Amino acid sequence: MGLVAIKNHLKSVDTSSLVDKVEANLVELLQQRKLKVGDSIPKEIELAEQLGVSRTVIREALLRLRMMGLIESRKKKGAVITNPDVFGIISKSMNPHILDQDTLKGIFEIRLVLEIGMADFLFQRITKADIDELKEIVSKEPTATEHHLFNIDHEIAFHGKLYEITGNETLKKFQKMLLPVFDYVHHSGLLKKQTQEKKFVSHKGLVDILENGSPELFRNAMRNHLENHFLRLFS
Amino acid sequence: MGLVAIKNHLKSVDTSSLVDKVEANLVELLQQRKLKVGDSIPKEIELAEQLGVSRTVIREALLRLRMMGLIESRKKKGAVITNPDVFGIISKSMNPHILDQDTLKGIFEIRLVLEIGMADFLFQRITKADIDELKEIVSKEPTATEHHLFNIDHEIAFHGKLYEITGNETLKKFQKMLLPVFDYVHHSGLLKKQTQEKKFVSHKGLVDILENGSPELFRNAMRNHLENHFLRLFS
DNA sequence: TTTTGTATTATGTATGACATAATAAAAATA
DNA sequence: TATTTTTATTATGTCATACATAATACAAAA
Numbered sequence: 001m002g003l004v005a006i007k008n009h010l011k012s013v014d015t016s017s018l019v020d021k022v023e024a025n026l027v028e029l030l031q032q033r034k035l036k037v038g039d040s041i042p043k044e045i046e047l048a049e050q051l052g053v054s055r056t057v058i059r060e061a062l063l064r065l066r067m068m069g070l071i072e073s074r075k076k077k078g079a080v081i082t083n084p085d086v087f088g089i090i091s092k093s094m095n096p097h098i099l100d101q102d103t104l105k106g107i108f109e110i111r112l113v114l115e116i117g118m119a120d121f122l123f124q125r126i127t128k129a130d131i132d133e134l135k136e137i138v139s140k141e142p143t144a145t146e147h148h149l150f151n152i153d154h155e156i157a158f159h160g161k162l163y164e165i166t167g168n169e170t171l172k173k174f175q176k177m178l179l180p181v182f183d184y185v186h187h188s189g190l191l192k193k194q195t196q197e198k199k200f201v202s203h204k205g206l207v208d209i210l211e212n213g214s215p216e217l218f219r220n221a222m223r224n225h226l227e228n229h230f231l232r233l234f235s
Numbered sequence: 236m237g238l239v240a241i242k243n244h245l246k247s248v249d250t251s252s253l254v255d256k257v258e259a260n261l262v263e264l265l266q267q268r269k270l271k272v273g274d275s276i277p278k279e280i281e282l283a284e285q286l287g288v289s290r291t292v293i294r295e296a297l298l299r300l301r302m303m304g305l306i307e308s309r310k311k312k313g314a315v316i317t318n319p320d321v322f323g324i325i326s327k328s329m330n331p332h333i334l335d336q337d338t339l340k341g342i343f344e345i346r347l348v349l350e351i352g353m354a355d356f357l358f359q360r361i362t363k364a365d366i367d368e369l370k371e372i373v374s375k376e377p378t379a380t381e382h383h384l385f386n387i388d389h390e391i392a393f394h395g396k397l398y399e400i401t402g403n404e405t406l407k408k409f410q411k412m413l414l415p416v417f418d419y420v421h422h423s424g425l426l427k428k429q430t431q432e433k434k435f436v437s438h439k440g441l442v443d444i445l446e447n448g449s450p451e452l453f454r455n456a457m458r459n460h461l462e463n464h465f466l467r468l469f470s
Numbered sequence: 471t472t473t474t475g476t477a478t479t480a481t482g483t484a485t486g487a488c489a490t491a492a493t494a495a496a497a498a499t500a
Numbered sequence: 501t502a503t504t505t506t507t508a509t510t511a512t513g514t515c516a517t518a519c520a521t522a523a524t525a526c527a528a529a530a
Binding site: 099102118223233 | 262265266272294295298299302303304305318319321322325327328329330332333334335337338341342344345347348349350351352353354355356359401403404405406409450451454455458465469
């Protein structure tokens with residue numbers, strides 16, 4: 001039997017650690033038992049006995065689940081099932097100082113993609129009250145002479161409200177997570193210098209379209225509104 | 236001094252655990268020291284001594300960093316800095332069986348947002364070779380009579396290629412993470428039944444636009460292409 | 471020079487102990 | 501009785517120590 005023949009017969013050996021197995025075991029448990037949020041799982045010691053491993057291993061596996069947002073462990077009560085907050089979890093590793101340049105730039109781009117692509121959901125779910133609120137925000141738009149920070153706050157208020165209107169909580173959380181990174185990239189030397197702060201479609205223009213226009217119009221308007229960002233990426 | 240006055244003077248007490256502090260400490264270390272990928276950090280025992288806590292605490296903090304994708308610990312060598320794979324990390328908690336309905340639906344929607352909003356990046360970065368590859372994929376489109384699974388594979392191949400063309404690795408990873416969830420939602424009873432599988436803009440139509448059209452045209456075409464999905468959400 | 475064996479070492483796992491905080495139960499007070 | 505205060509209880513949080521295991525470096529052998 002030649003070498004190749006041997007290789008083909010070799011199954012890759014299970015190299016996973018004990019903790020890996022316990023983790024998988026527990027995740028499966030959560031899925032199968034259809035445990036509701038708030039239900040509690042067995043105590044660490046009980047799990048250790050049942051699965052035949054030390055409490056150390058159990059703790060480490062539980063810790064992983066906790067980091068995945070699947071459980072919350074509280075003293076005395078033990079661990080309870082929670083609704084995993086998908087994006088809340090990685091917020092911590094969403095640290096501009098740690099991410100590499102490509103990722104940072106990628107995240108910058110993703111925001112642009114989202115805001116252009118969300119048009120249909122905006123039009124589907126926007127209410128009169130939303131429009132009023134947007135107008136209110138726009139009316140408080142800082143003048144060009146005012147401090148830079150006011151502008152940032154205003155930007156966040158306006159665009160954040162848009163995410164809110166989509167009615168998609170997950171999307172909103174996603175934005176909240178991306179925001180600091182976007183801001184960092186915007187102000188770092190990572191992108192080309194903004195040659196000129198041209199004014200394209202304004203916030204007010206966007207609101208007008210939300211009130212009287214269509215998703216198609218809005219997408220193009222938003223694309224135009226974000227032109228300065230695109231210029232820094234493409235030119 | 237009344238109760239309210241007292242309350243206002245009370246600073247919220249630091250309730251964070253030892254592990255929390257050590258974790259923060261280590262993250263800060265990573266940021267400050269400008270450690271390159273591949274650099275290794277001190278051994279667990281050394282860290283324990285330096286920070287004045289037990290190895291248990293250190294291990295738990297390191298585990299968190301590991302889950303955040305900041306480090307990779309390997310036997311003998313110790314922990315080394317890694318490039319955090321922002322989305323790879325949460326893939327594990329991206330389990331359709333564990334996420335609640337709202338989140339699932341939200342993720343379904345996000346995919347639609349992304350594919351409509353990515354137009355500008357497609358046009359900016361697409362190459363002749365990409366178009367050829369897309370045409371190749373389209374040419375292999377399964378007929379309506381063929382098995383359902385072929386269709387799914389084809390869908391994934393085509394749309395996956397689009398993400399690839401954007402040149403945004405982070406976006407691509409994001410899609411890879413969302414894909415199983417999207418698929419799950421699509422085939423679960425979570426959304427309204429698809430009354431009729433209408434054919435709108437085809438894959439071929441999209442490629443034509445990529446070759447000869449504009450981002451604006453593409454956005455509208457993609458919106459139309461995804462009409463069946465939108466119908467299930469909105470009607 | 472390449473392979474094979476050996477020693478080293480840092481993480482992985484196990485065990486036992488105590489601290490701490492959240493809860494439940496009991497006791498005291500109105 | 502209802503409400504507050506005290507006290508036990510208990511499960512997680514932390515510590516310390518010991519040994520297993522696997523990855524690496526180094527020496528020895530071919």
